[in-house]
Amino acid sequence: MPKLDAHAALARRTQIVLDRLLQTCDANPEWVATVAFYKAVHIVEAVFKHEDGSDSIDHGERNQRLRQDHPDIWKLYAPLWMASKIARYLECGEPGTPSHQTFSTFAQHRSPNQVRNLVAHNLRKIEQWAQGLIGGGILFSDPPTAASGP
Amino acid sequence: MALTHTEQFIRISHDDTRDVSFVSEDENRFFLSVSETIAAGRLHVRRRDYFNEVKDRIQALQRRVATWSKSHAAAIKAAYLSFHQGQFTFLVVQKGVPLNEQLEQDLIELDIQLSQSLEVRPLVVEVMLLPECDEDCLNTFIPKGDRRPVPHAET
Numbered sequence: 001m002p003k004l005d006a007h008a009a010l011a012r013r014t015q016i017v018l019d020r021l022l023q024t025c026d027a028n029p030e031w032v033a034t035v036a037f038y039k040a041v042h043i044v045e046a047v048f049k050h051e052d053g054s055d056s057i058d059h060g061e062r063n064q065r066l067r068q069d070h071p072d073i074w075k076l077y078a079p080l081w082m083a084s085k086i087a088r089y090l091e092c093g094e095p096g097t098p099s100h101q102t103f104s105t106f107a108q109h110r111s112p113n114q115v116r117n118l119v120a121h122n123l124r125k126i127e128q129w130a131q132g133l134i135g136g137g138i139l140f141s142d143p144p145t146a147a148s149g150p
Numbered sequence: 151m152a153l154t155h156t157e158q159f160i161r162i163s164h165d166d167t168r169d170v171s172f173v174s175e176d177e178n179r180f181f182l183s184v185s186e187t188i189a190a191g192r193l194h195v196r197r198r199d200y201f202n203e204v205k206d207r208i209q210a211l212q213r214r215v216a217t218w219s220k221s222h223a224a225a226i227k228a229a230y231l232s233f234h235q236g237q238f239t240f241l242v243v244q245k246g247v248p249l250n251e252q253l254e255q256d257l258i259e260l261d262i263q264l265s266q267s268l269e270v271r272p273l274v275v276e277v278m279l280l281p282e283c284d285e286d287c288l289n290t291f292i293p294k295g296d297r298r299p300v301p302h303a304e305t
Contacts, residue, residue, distance in 0.1 A: 114249060
């Protein structure tokens with residue numbers, strides 16, 4: 001099972017991908033939502049590791065622990081979970097079919113701006129919560145460099 | 151003799167050294183020792199109590215999601231309680247495709263309440279809000295056979 005710092009390292013690597021995807025969020029909000037969710041998974045697993053050394057067996061166990069032990073974080077995490085599930089699993093039918101006429105793209109449901117907000121607000125708050133709990137110099141995003149600006 | 155047959159009971163006592171003979175409706179006959187019979191009876195009682203308790207909790211869950219659906223009927227196209235891949239999911243299909251953020255927040259509040267409800271625990275319930283879409287679309291998410299409609303004021 002990954003150690004706490006391994007989860008943090010994976011979160012940082014995921015952030016690199018997320019930063020690239022965010023540049024084209026209008027074209028692929030479903031992948032921004034999905035990658036943002038998986039970064040949140042690593043952050044939450046790092047917190048659980050910090051709390052009692054445990055790993056979640058699956059999404060269901062992780063979700064239930066968040067609901068019961070950290071409901072305020074669940075309120076931030078649940079929209080990421082739901083958005084990523086819809087992005088990955090809700091098929092919308094072939095063009096020309098009735099299915100396609102009601103729901104044809106993920107972006108019709110959750111706009112690119114709403115997805116950006118999931119990253120800028122929900123994911124950021126989850127990251128701040130985790131860093132506040134764990135401390136000790138554990139980072140879930142690489143610090144901005146001079147070249148990348150503020 | 152420890153095994154007595156009265157009008158009301160067949161009494162099987164732990165100190166009886168004889169075996170117990172069973173005859174089922176289909177004329178299947180088998181024997182168990184008294185200790186095996188008592189152990190089997192205990193298992194059955196535990197299982198019966200467990201199923202009754204689970205049934206009570208499922209009914210409490212059904213009441214909670216029905217009440218929530220009714221109070222949010224104006225924003226809901228359909229709602230389902232499903233048991234799929236070993237877990238309950240309260241699946242809400244909103245009216246319209248663009249995300250109803252208030253409905254999403256309310257659903258997450260319900261989710262937290264269910265997870266903390268002494269009536270519903272330890273049942274685990276996931277919630278999910280979907281955009282309005284047709285039956286084929288829904289089937290890609292949770293198969294029709296695993297979905298049970300939750301009644302609400304509007305359809």
